[in-house]
Amino acid sequence: MATELAKAYDPKAAQERFLREWEDKGYFRSDPDGRKPFTIVIPPPNVTGALHMGHALNNTLQDVLIRWRRAQGYNALWMPGTDHAGIATQAVVERLVFAQEKKTRHDLGRDELVRRIWDWKGRYEARILGQLRQMGASCDWRRTRFTLDDTCARAVRETFFRMFRDGYIYRGKRLVNWDAHLQTSVADDETYTEDTKGGFWTFKYPVNGVTDTYIRFSTTRPETMLGDTAVCVHPNDERYKSLIGKTVTIPLNGRTIPIIADGQLADPELGTGCVKVTPAHDPNDYACWQRHPEIGIINILNPDGTLNDAGGEFKGMDRYKARDAVAKKMEELGFFEGKEDRVVPLKYSDRSKTPIEPLLSDQWFVRMGDRDDGKPSLAQMAMDAVTSGRVKFFPERYKDGYLAWLGEKRDWCISRQLWWGHRIPVWVLQRTWQTDDEYKWHPELVEKIAKWKQEGRLDSKDTEDDVMVDRMLVCVRDEGDTEVTEALEKFGFFRRDPDVLDTWFSSALWPHSTLGWPEPTPEVKYYYPTSVLCTSRDIITLWVARMVLTGLYNLNDIPFHHVYIHAQLQDAFGERMSKTTGNGIDPLDIIERYGADALRFQMVALAGDTQDSRVAVSNVCPHCDTLVPIKQEHLKGRTKKLACPNCKKPFRPGGPWTSDDPELMTAKQASERFDQGRNFANKMWNATRFLLLNLDGYTPGPVDVAALPTEDRWLLSRLATTTKEVTAALEAYKFSEVARLVYDFVWSEFCDWYIEMSKGRLKDPAAREPAQRVLAGALDGILRLVQPVMPFVAESLWQALNEAAPERGLPAPAKAEESVCIARWPAYPDAWIDAGVETRFARMQELVRGVREVRNRYQVDDKTRLDVAVKCADAVAADFNVLAAFIGPLAGIANLTAGPNTAKPKQAGGIVRPEFEAYVPLAGLIDPAAEAKRLEKQIADKRKALDAIRAKLANEKFVSGAPPEVVQQQRESAADLEKQVAALEENLKDMQAA
């Protein structure tokens, strides 16, 4: 006697038990061997905090692929890890430190801040990996990497060195968002724009050589006039055409600057149609300067926001003071034309809440574009990999964005003015030209550098820049090469670049750095290129493109064959889920309430090939467990207290805001969408439970498929079809299809029909044995199919089944694997797929449904029901002898023993079931008027359909143009409809008579 299962599935118990068991058994470990590899590298989550629903989706899909391929016999490796996420992490920790100790990073110093971040990383990485485990992610945890660990650091330095040596990395100027208060640059996503009161001044510059001619322009920042290097008009603007090429003089300092034409910068419709150009302090003007480098570029600001030497008499003045002073001076000189107050959008630093200044600074870049020295363009390489089909996108449309972005070939700025990250391995020697005579490069060092360069231990380049500085840049290949680094440090005029690398620089190497590159490890050889990368579309450019690029550059091979882009999750209002908006859900909340299987099932179910998917979020009332849907007005912290509509008690909506009232309980978050997955797990649990209760006397043995009764052959046909379709769906990354196929087969076919039909057979000694074998064999297949999506419930049931029927399977039994995680993916003979059997079975289903409908609709007694069944059964006479045994029970009739019935007695007040041409006496059981109305509607609907088909069939083009099977099928439909309409009309007559 097998152990009896509990009445309902308990996800928590299963998760606890099997997470440990799987880990202990090491099922998910992978090492290179003779099998074919299947590899996925995880998109490393940021160590900034916790995983959200987007991660749940992303990782579930990867796990489905990994588990499925593992079952197929591949050596499957899912490489886990996390990302140091430079700016985001440093900002989080800085905020925390400031909140707790009122200290800024400058108070702590670089080393201490970095140490604090490492502490933070230790805690949050553990939490994130824990969440992944809870979801059942079958990663090889021994291989967990971090983008800032030693292995990854090695790859970063090697890549940087090679790119530096090959001339792909260069030092250049770029405008950054400068926070003058914190004296640091901030990333675009660390700024916000706010409408701010400001001025809108209009001035004029005198045009040289033309008397009494001025050029007028407007600005919101008059002080930048000190850094103007041109004024610009549209080339087609008739008003200024004659002035192009002439010069103007800036009255403030007497500098002469040209009037240039640039269609991209000047808009004749706006303002005066003329713009001043300050390349060093405005992004657009900077872009203009890049198109017209001859105009020059002048930086007027010091890092603290005061004016530098270029400010002339305004030098040392704060930029805001200078703004008024400059405007005043212009007015005194007579070049002021007017000022209006205006609200302008102004960029602020999120960190200091002070206005951003665009500031020119030294940055490192990776050259993406074409080169004239014959070396390949990195962007072009990455584009070719996709256009040639070596890297394929699923869905394919996403490749357009990838190609368009790379096609711009914009150089990649890789330096960040941060402390948390890979430091740029470059030492800088500089000498200013003013002191040229007094100062030379140290000859001993220069000699050493030349030698080391020869040996490949470093590379060096000389550069000049516009502020009269001459530099030697020395890139060190290996920081552990102390002979080199110490020598460099010894000559004090070297300083190491304080910047760190963009976090994407290290993530770009992820597919090979995690495998140990640049070491020639067995892993790199075996697992690279990886099989598929699974991510969402927002980082196709930032991440995917760069992985392709570095993979090709470093290993001369693509990093992955496929890129699967899944949907982005949104809330019920179509807005992106995020912690700060308060519409996000913690996957652990869902796991706790619904189980990991339910979470996973739903994630798979919503992964269609659309680009967005919505999940409505509800708060769970902490008092009475009612689900309270979140409304739009609750978001963004606007609502801090909600009353439960059920128990009326107050609670705080789930989200990141602190409550004003610490006593107020916080709601967990949930969504009714997960009911389906939870219920499905329970359904399978109970189907197995039923089987185990009926497995007494089970003996393993082969089944002769051809000799099996119709219902068995139907089930096997459906099982074989479903297995095939699920496999095909997985191959095509159609995840929602996988969920649908499995769900429908298990619930609507296996449970609703086959199990119901087996109930009678299990009581019949002769039929019991094959029924048990088919049931056990089918369930075995089902669990294998379900395992990638819902591993916990699958494993629970697999192991329970292992106790009762360790040898099972179709058509012949075999010893089952000890865990469903290592069970082979099923495959059944195509010969099992039998359209004839399926058609006959479908007729039987229609019949049973027809009988049920009559019963329910008309509240008829058993005798009438039996009558209906017997008469309807004529319609499936061919199978009646086989299936009659089921029709009665399935239709809820105690005994159905009558044989085929050919007589069709008729009496007023009956109903014809048109599908089966059977007449049922119903006198007194129905309301004739209501029934007549219903029939009229049905007749009208069917007539309409019939007319449409007749019109089609009358059309010669259709008959000759459409595929023959379609024409044939339409003919059959028409005949069918005709019969039905006739039967219904007969019915209607009866109703009207009665």
Place this chain on the structure above:
RNA sequence: GGACGUGUAACUCAGCGGUCCAGAGUGCCCCGCUUACACCGGGGGAGUCGGGGGUUCGAAUCCCUCCACGUCCACCA
């Protein structure tokens, strides 16, 4: 401004040229404590497939256009 996506039953979505006289789950109405499951079973009602135009023998499905919503990118002297 550009690119992409979405708009199908009250809700969430599937279907993406004929196999759909339009499907599923939830919710709704009726019946059912039938010995796997009330996280259940059976039945029912519910949609002019966002609007308009076109291509086609045939359109929810392809094209154009408009409307609404969303995401990303660019830009706003």
